[in-house]
Amino acid sequence: MADTSKVLIYNxxxxxxxxxxxxxxxxxxxxxxxxxxxxxxxxxxxFHLVNASDVPDGDRSFRNAWTYTP
Numbered sequence: 929m930a931d932t933s934k935v936l937i938y939n940x941x942x943x944x945x946x947x948x949x950x951x952x953x954x955x956x957x958x959x960x961x962x963x964x965x966x967x968x969x970x971x972x973x974x975f976h977l978v979n980a981s982d983v984p985d986g987d988r989s990f991r992n993a994w995t996y997t998p
Contacts, residue, residue, distance in 0.1 A: 930958050935980045938970045946970075947983060 930950040936958065940946040946969070948961060956964075962975050984990065
């Protein structure tokens with residue numbers, strides 16, 4: 929079962945990032961969630977599992993300001 933205190937972040941097919949928050953009811957593991965995303969939605973297959981508390985929420989005015997450098 930996926931730890932709901934974590935979120936999965938990845939670069940999507942549109943060149944932006946996607947953040948996956950698992951449901952508290954999910955029975956899937958993080959590996960199963962990653963497999964469900966597939967290569968179509970995450971072309972480079974690079975995923976980052978981070979604490980949900982590290983991701984700002986609620987303030988959408990800053991939405992497109994994030995950058996990621998590997």
